[in-house]
Amino acid sequence: MKKIKFFLSAFLMLFFVGLFAQEEQQQTEERQEGHTNQNKFRQLYDEFSTPNQYRTGAGAPGEAYYQNQADYKMDIVLDDKNTKLTGKETITYHNNSPNKLEYLWVQLDQNIRAKNSPAQEKNPSRMNPVTTPERFTDQFLKESFDGGFNIEKIHKNGKPLNYTINQTMMRIDLPEPLAAGESYAFSIEWWYKINNHVTDRARSGYEHFPEDGNNVYVIAQFFPRMAVYNDVEGWQNMQFWGNGEFALPFGDYEVNITVPADHIMEATGELQNRKQVYTKDMLKRYENAKKSFDKPVIIVSQEEAEEAEKGFSNKTKTWKYKASMVRDFAFSTSRKFVVDMMNTDVQGKEVMAISLYPKEGNPLWEKYSTRAVATTLESYSDQTFQYPYHKAVSVHAKNQGMEYPMICWNYGRPDENGEYSDRVKYGMISVIIHEVGHNFFPMIVNSDERQWGWMDEGLNTFSQFLAEQEFGRKYPEAIAPLDKYPSRRGIPSKIVPYMKGDQQFIAPIMSNPEQVIQLGNNAYGKPATALNILRETVMGKDLFDHAYKTYAHRWMFKHPTPEDFFRTMEDASGVDLDWFWRAWFYTTDNVDIGVKSIKKYYITDKTTKEGAEFLERYGAKPEDIDGIYVVEKGSEDFEETMKGKDPLENASTLNEYVMDNFSEEDRAGMKNPKYFYEITFEKPGGIPMPLIVEYTYADGTSEKVTYPVQLWRKNDAEVTKAIASEKEITSVVVDPDLETADVDVTNNSWPQEKSPDKFEEFKESLDN
Amino acid sequence: MKKIFILFGLFFILTSSKVTAHEYYLSVTEINYKAESQSLQIVTRVFVDDFEEVLRKRFNDDIRLVKDNEEGPVRKMIERYLGQKLQLESNGKMHQLKYLGKEYDNDQVILYIEVGEVLPFTEISIANSILTDLFDDQKNVIHVKVNGVTKSLLLQRDQDKKILRFKN
Numbered sequence A: 001m002k003k004i005k006f007f008l009s010a011f012l013m014l015f016f017v018g019l020f021a022q023e024e025q026q027q028t029e030e031r032q033e034g035h036t037n038q039n040k041f042r043q044l045y046d047e048f049s050t051p052n053q054y055r056t057g058a059g060a061p062g063e064a065y066y067q068n069q070a071d072y073k074m075d076i077v078l079d080d081k082n083t084k085l086t087g088k089e090t091i092t093y094h095n096n097s098p099n100k101l102e103y104l105w106v107q108l109d110q111n112i113r114a115k116n117s118p119a120q121e122k123n124p125s126r127m128n129p130v131t132t133p134e135r136f137t138d139q140f141l142k143e144s145f146d147g148g149f150n151i152e153k154i155h156k157n158g159k160p161l162n163y164t165i166n167q168t169m170m171r172i173d174l175p176e177p178l179a180a181g182e183s184y185a186f187s188i189e190w191w192y193k194i195n196n197h198v199t200d201r202a203r204s205g206y207e208h209f210p211e212d213g214n215n216v217y218v219i220a221q222f223f224p225r226m227a228v229y230n231d232v233e234g235w236q237n238m239q240f241w242g243n244g245e246f247a248l249p250f251g252d253y254e255v256n257i258t259v260p261a262d263h264i265m266e267a268t269g270e271l272q273n274r275k276q277v278y279t280k281d282m283l284k285r286y287e288n289a290k291k292s293f294d295k296p297v298i299i300v301s302q303e304e305a306e307e308a309e310k311g312f313s314n315k316t317k318t319w320k321y322k323a324s325m326v327r328d329f330a331f332s333t334s335r336k337f338v339v340d341m342m343n344t345d346v347q348g349k350e351v352m353a354i355s356l357y358p359k360e361g362n363p364l365w366e367k368y369s370t371r372a373v374a375t376t377l378e379s380y381s382d383q384t385f386q387y388p389y390h391k392a393v394s395v396h397a398k399n400q401g402m403e404y405p406m407i408c409w410n411y412g413r414p415d416e417n418g419e420y421s422d423r424v425k426y427g428m429i430s431v432i433i434h435e436v437g438h439n440f441f442p443m444i445v446n447s448d449e450r451q452w453g454w455m456d457e458g459l460n461t462f463s464q465f466l467a468e469q470e471f472g473r474k475y476p477e478a479i480a481p482l483d484k485y486p487s488r489r490g491i492p493s494k495i496v497p498y499m500k501g502d503q504q505f506i507a508p509i510m511s512n513p514e515q516v517i518q519l520g521n522n523a524y525g526k527p528a529t530a531l532n533i534l535r536e537t538v539m540g541k542d543l544f545d546h547a548y549k550t551y552a553h554r555w556m557f558k559h560p561t562p563e564d565f566f567r568t569m570e571d572a573s574g575v576d577l578d579w580f581w582r583a584w585f586y587t588t589d590n591v592d593i594g595v596k597s598i599k600k601y602y603i604t605d606k607t608t609k610e611g612a613e614f615l616e617r618y619g620a621k622p623e624d625i626d627g628i629y630v631v632e633k634g635s636e637d638f639e640e641t642m643k644g645k646d647p648l649e650n651a652s653t654l655n656e657y658v659m660d661n662f663s664e665e666d667r668a669g670m671k672n673p674k675y676f677y678e679i680t681f682e683k684p685g686g687i688p689m690p691l692i693v694e695y696t697y698a699d700g701t702s703e704k705v706t707y708p709v710q711l712w713r714k715n716d717a718e719v720t721k722a723i724a725s726e727k728e729i730t731s732v733v734v735d736p737d738l739e740t741a742d743v744d745v746t747n748n749s750w751p752q753e754k755s756p757d758k759f760e761e762f763k764e765s766l767d768n
Numbered sequence B: 001m002k003k004i005f006i007l008f009g010l011f012f013i014l015t016s017s018k019v020t021a022h023e024y025y026l027s028v029t030e031i032n033y034k035a036e037s038q039s040l041q042i043v044t045r046v047f048v049d050d051f052e053e054v055l056r057k058r059f060n061d062d063i064r065l066v067k068d069n070e071e072g073p074v075r076k077m078i079e080r081y082l083g084q085k086l087q088l089e090s091n092g093k094m095h096q097l098k099y100l101g102k103e104y105d106n107d108q109v110i111l112y113i114e115v116g117e118v119l120p121f122t123e124i125s126i127a128n129s130i131l132t133d134l135f136d137d138q139k140n141v142i143h144v145k146v147n148g149v150t151k152s153l154l155l156q157r158d159q160d161k162k163i164l165r166f167k168n
Helices: A002-028 A109-113 A133-141 A280-291 A302-308 A364-383 A422-437 A439-444 A453-474 A492-499 A519-539 A541-555 A562-571 A578-586 A609-617 A652-661 A664-668 A758-767 B002-008 B048-058 B074-085
Strands: A069-079 A084-094 A101-107 A150-156 A162-166 A169-178 A183-193 A205-209 A214-219 A251-260 A264-267 A297-300 A316-326 A331-334 A338-346 A349-357 A391-396 A402-404 A407-410 A594-604 A629-632 A675-682 A691-697 A702-707 A718-725 A729-734 B025-034 B039-047 B086-090 B098-105 B108-115 B123-128 B138-146 B149-156 B161-165
Touching: A150 A162, A169 A183, A251 A264, A251 A331, A264 A316, A264 A349, A280 A297, A280 A338, A280 A349, A297 A302, A302 A338, A331 A407, A338 A364, A349 A364, A364 A391, A364 A422, A364 A453, A364 A541, A391 A422, A402 A422, A402 A439, A407 A422, A422 A439, A422 A453, A422 B048, A439 A453, A453 A519, A453 A562, A492 A519, A492 B138, A519 A541, A519 A578, A541 A562, A562 A578, A594 A729, A609 A629, A675 A729, A691 A718, A758 B039, A758 B098, A758 B108, B025 B123, B039 B048, B039 B086, B048 B074, B048 B108, B074 B086, B074 B098, B074 B108, B123 B138, B123 B149, B149 B161
Parallel strands: A069 A251, A349 A391, A391 A407, B025 B138
Antiparallel strands: A069 A084, A084 A183, A101 A169, A150 A183, A162 A169, A205 A214, A214 A331, A251 A316, A264 A331, A297 A338, A338 A349, A402 A407, A594 A629, A594 A675, A675 A718, A691 A702, A691 A729, B025 B039, B039 B108, B086 B123, B098 B108, B123 B161, B138 B149
């Protein structure tokens, strides 16, 4: 016992003396300024809204959570010859809020294409030193497209209502305020000129095929739509400028769409009159498709579509749809469509996967589109909740991808000879997975896209990554000779060029889509990668998957905010993630962690010079204690004979202590380290991350150790770890599998590896 | 006039309401100054399809950029295109690029370029308009490393040239 006492008293003594020494030092310094809590692990109380009865601190909808609903009955007529759309709708708006509403806000998204729309002037422009006649004409001579809604009438049962149009938003003044719990039905009549979405690069419009004179319509934002009223924004009536997409309430839809009789259509909702609009052959094939779970069944063949292209019928046909609990409605129609369908078993529920494409999409589309739709429904349902709708449709559009409930437009077109490269193929499969995936975010988990692009794009791009990998596993022949689907986003190393880039071109993820410079990286790539890192490296798959699913279930058919997501991920996992959200979502910091230095030590009981000096400073003498001394390799007290020996051998006092205090059995269970190190890790990057280190030993084996991120909580710049090892360490590598998006890996290794110079390697390969 | 047509004939029509939300176009160029050999080592990554499309539209419709299965005068056209689209100037000298070759990496192609006889500089002017002739929203990121210091640039269609300054 005596020895233990000595040890303890020596420690205590050193501790107190240490404190005194520090105080003395501080008194001689000048008075320092105080500071607020800037610790990167402090909780996000300043950033987060305060929880309330609508949204709880757990991230779930609260007791008083409400959402308003908008039901639509519409009659739509497409004038194919004049590319014009005419519509009548009756909106029934249900005020489930506890507040009375003096007016209603209606969204007029088409007005972004009105001639005098401010959105057309939102970007700076320049006088280019040289330009082409075509470009000059477009920029300075041509009248711009005369689009936008022409509102003919707004009334309640024939009685006109007062309204005010402010760009893309319209306020309807109610004769009496709409009380809490009451509903209000009113009607709008309108028409607009449909734009060419290919030349305009728009989300909605037509593509014209001059060879056969036909149009393919992909029609959305085609009707005046209710804005969202909720506890967070009041009315979300932020204007539509083009980048910030949509905020829409749920509702039930009954829509009748009249088009030329020889058109084929798909739309949001259940088709009510299939027998009237399908031919007998189509009906028969449709019944076959219901039985086909392994390959798509052709409903309209390419031959039939090519024949239909020549028709130009003057007759019309009305397609009738009903949809419940959707936040929007879109449709696509043309003579040119080839159609195929395949039934899909989504967790025991039958869902029809459907593709529509003109012949220009083949031979690519018939191979992959419907299969990609089916895989998406399965993979996303596993990640979130069972897909609640009865179908999902993928429509071919030349150069855009855009999502709506149950239906989306996707690019991917072979060249004139029907040939396509891998990038066209993978681009097409990826965009289909992405846009079909949007059914989950934001069509069902209905976040506010106008304010937060990342809430649907980031989560969806993350889930897309998992679904793409699933597609690769399910259809190995489709990705051969690769063995993994080549996902463009989600893999940590792929976000590095963006995150290490010039700060003036980067915005935090928590920014409005209109204000960021690189929207693709900001709202898609970075949040998707952050979630991937969170799943694989920070939380682990089980904790992450449960929390992600909890978020999806809690906010299914509801309107979540960023805090609802952040809070649920913590609440359901028990992992404090405030540091992660702060670093990845609220700042533009990046990850850079490296090895700064490594020192080797040996153990001895011979008094060392450094040890004696240390004791002396605190008024003690070496003979007062049975000291164990630590000798740095190469220091004055270092002896070659210390190398490779057990510390019990080098320090007999340690051996005596162990023998006096532990039984033989205890001793047999003790660790037997022979090599001692002090390793300092540095963190030039702003983001704290778990410290992942791979140690390689002299015998060639290696071991990966992950130290918790909390290691950085008291020193954000560098940390030191004392390591006792049974084997000699020959190399130390931080983040060996590149899983943290470390922007500079030149400092990741000890001994410092000459980072492979790609350029020199390539040059050498040329010489050989 | 013919040349101007080639340069500008392919530009998409610019409109303010375009949808780019679902795709982005990006190239990344790393430029490393090697003091010992007084040279610039340049590695540029672009997407294969974008690059193939621009070469086909500008020069020769026969060009196919497919690993192990290339067609057309690929090397010559890449050399010519890079000469037009990537310009480096330091100490008042416009540098001559030497295109060494390329490698395929999944959906990207990696281009290797070298510039010799580059005296130490404190200022380098970089113009990179690769693919901005095809895509309005093409963004070209450039990282320049001199004496261990890396500085970055983002160039795009309406601003395709910038100057970087380094301390000696």
